[in-house]
Amino acid sequence: MIEKNYQPADIEARMSLVWEDSRAFKAGRPDRRDASPFTIVIPPPNVTGSLHMGHALNNTLQDILCRFERMRGRDVLWQPGTDHAGIATQMVVERQLMERQQPSRREMGREKFLERVWQWKAESGDTIINQLKRLGASCDWSRERFTMDEGLSRAVVKVFVELHRDGLIYKDKRLVNWDPKLLTAISDLEVQQVEVKGSLWYLRYPIEGKTFSPDDPASFIVVATTRPETMLGDTGVAVHPDDERYRKLVGKHVILPLVGRKIPIVADEYSDPEKGSGAVKVTPAHDFNDFDVGKRHGLRQISVLDREGRLDLVGNEDYLHALPEGAAQFAEEFQGAERFAARKRIVERLQDFGFVERIEPHTHMVPHGDRSGVVIEPYLTDQWYVDAKTLARPAIAAVRSGETTFVPKNWEKTYFDWMENIQPWCISRQLWWGHQIPAWYGPDGKVFVAETEEEAVSHALGYYVEQEVITEEQGREMALDRGKREGFITRDEDVLDTWFSSALWPFSTLGWPDDTPEVKRHYPTDVLVTGFDIIFFWVARMMMMGLHFMKEVPFSTVYIHALVRDEKGAKMSKSKGNVIDPLNLIDEYGADALRFTLAAMAAQGRDIKLATSRVEGYRNFATKLWNACRFAEMNNCAVPENFEPAKAKETLNRWIAHETAHTAREVSEAIEAYRFNDAASAIYRFVWNVYCDWYVELAKPVLLGEDGPARAETRTMVAWARDEILKLLHPFMPFITEELWEVTAKREGLLALASWPLKPEPTAEQLAMIAAAMPNDGFIAPVVLPMFDHSDFSDPAAEAEIGWVIDLVTAIRSVRAEMNIPPATLTALVLAGAAAETKARAPRWTDVIKRMARLSDISFAERAPDGAVQLLVRGEVAALPLKGVVDFAAEHARLDKEIGKADADIKRAEAKLANEKFVANAAEEVVEEEREKREAAMARKAKLLEALERLKQAG
């Protein structure tokens, strides 16, 4: 029995359990051993995160693909899991410690802190998984993985060691994006450029050998800068080589104000004569461009800030090198000043001495950390880098050759642009939560990289024994006793960028580096579904790592879906706090409604601005389906065993079979092409506007009428079409369809595992295989054919007949509404001058037409009765004898309007046909079509004129 009301919450809770208990989504089911695999790896959400709209969309689309392919008989593996999200998770836990006024991370130490994070993960790690289950995600939950699992960690270490061995990972001292709040390096991608209204300071740098005076322009050179506080680390001034103004100064020196350092004026094309004063100060240790300029001219790199962005001058040998008397005192004074406070104080001090020429308002882009939100400091440190340029080469080639394709295709350009200009990837993070880098250092700083500590230590000790730093005896002792080697060999403290482990996801989750059956069967995966915002972070890196370690692309298709934005069109993000909670929508309208909405709005290449009214509308759609199924149940509709819809005899039933097959094809093709919105609208239209609005209504007289073969067949077909609907809708609305599947009939299994209405067309490869297996006589073995179901129940005759009924009913309803005839008033219908076909058809549909068009009677006549309202239905006159009921003038006007329309159609067609160029150039079908249109319009006009004439005679 179907409950009277559709209550999504109940159904969804129940069906989740049904699926879980039956292990419906488990990959590698024995009965599908011979099926072709279909694999998707989930973009792993942050382990401690919670479901947001982006997840909801992303996972809905993946689930549609998985459920679709599962129903098509494939062995589906949707590999789930979560990401440890280094910085994000560490921040959450640290914030928690602070809120609870517990000891800070540094106070408790690394080991205790990590315990604490694991504890937090244990507490909240299930949240996102449970939310994905609420959404209906049909992942193989038994295979859930976590990026810091033992197995995945092993993969990370192996990858690091091998890339290091191959020279593709190396340590380098260069400028990195340093986050002075989180105290870690971050990659270029984690930096966001933010437009900031700041100032441009014009500073006077005195020229060596001249007496500085603010009034004597010859005594100084003006440099323009947005960061005056870094002037303490200046080691040069650059001017453009072609800049006439400064040509004579190149090669001379300036004396750095406040500091007294003597620094050269160099010619470098980096300096833009149009910008500022045309001369720039060069601070190689605090600016990426200056770093390069400095390298070109052999300038020193002087870091004047510490890790937290405070001035660090006292005892700073680089800074103090070769400075005159008094430098130490200045250093004392400014020591420890926070960078923005320092800026203010230094500018003031410069002003005191007349070194500031002017200050202009200036808007420019300033790098910010995407997590911390603070201004990033270019900082000179040792970090680990991946040689991305080398790894990118095959990854670019694979997309060029089409081994991997992006859908929509235009994202390939974005991918290429980035990959072709890729920079070394900084992978070390000064954090604790993550995969600790497998590198150990000796007392001289020499690095030993190995998969295990034992291996690294034994290498190191061997080396130092050989170098005679320690004796063999000492080496043996240190090897055996950790305490003995403490302080001699130390492990790198840093962890890896979270995206380093994510990059391995498509194979690490399958068991690599072990040689598992899953790796063999499911790599490469079929499709990756993700948002464009992580093409660089993730997709590109999976391509690089996948190709390097597996020698094959990780996925053949990358489907890039829209971003769900907030009402202003801004990207939703946790840090901005503008997230709409999909769980609220699920609570209110149900997961099925939310899923359908997202699918229906997932048009390629367009972002989604979610409107609640749409979700409500699709909830109503679910209710509609619910009630249609109740109707079928109330009429005892059921499908007998071994029923073959193709053998249906009733026209109406042949028609619905035809329409169902047509829809099945539309839905299948749309999903195959990742056109989720087309698939959704095709099934929506079919359920509501075909099945409910017409089929069920047209079937009612038969269902409510006498018992007999027609009634039996119709009952069967109502149920059959319902079942087909449940299947076609299942990928979009899994809960309600599974529930209805279960309660509407005795079933052999779950809908999730039922077979899809249409079997897939044979692929080119399959056809080739078949051909290869065939003898050369051109025959296809009959045993092969049943694999493919080409039947579309095509029935043009049924389509024509039902089409006529629909047109007739619609025309009558329309004119009744126009003439304000109340529904309670039944009218008669006279089919005037009907052709034999119509005369044969009409009696078959008397009950239906009477019921739907509110008629008292249907009859035939040679001509329409006097004063009747005359309608044109498929070229014939249908007359409603309403003399006295309708206004003569109104009917006259209505006919005039119709004639006007026909005239316009005729004119348009004639104009085209009169155009010689059109007839000569347009496709033959188009011309023919135009002729048909003209004929049809002319016939229509003639009938209408006749009708008008009859009206006039009557009036």
Added chain:
RNA sequence: GGGCACGUAGCUCAGCGGGAGAGCACUACCUUGACAUGGUAGGGGUCACAGGUUCGAUCCCUGUCGUGCCCA
């Protein structure tokens, strides 16, 4: 500054070389035996603007204006 999108009905969006579509909202009518979370009918758009290609342009090309995003 470079790149990628997008400007279609009041709103949210499909369509994309041969007569403008959906959902929501709106109007009128309807307690018809699955469903008022419903039914029936209807109003509403020089498809941003200007050129060009074409027999024909909402659709292709160019430019302008406007909006959004990405990268410097």
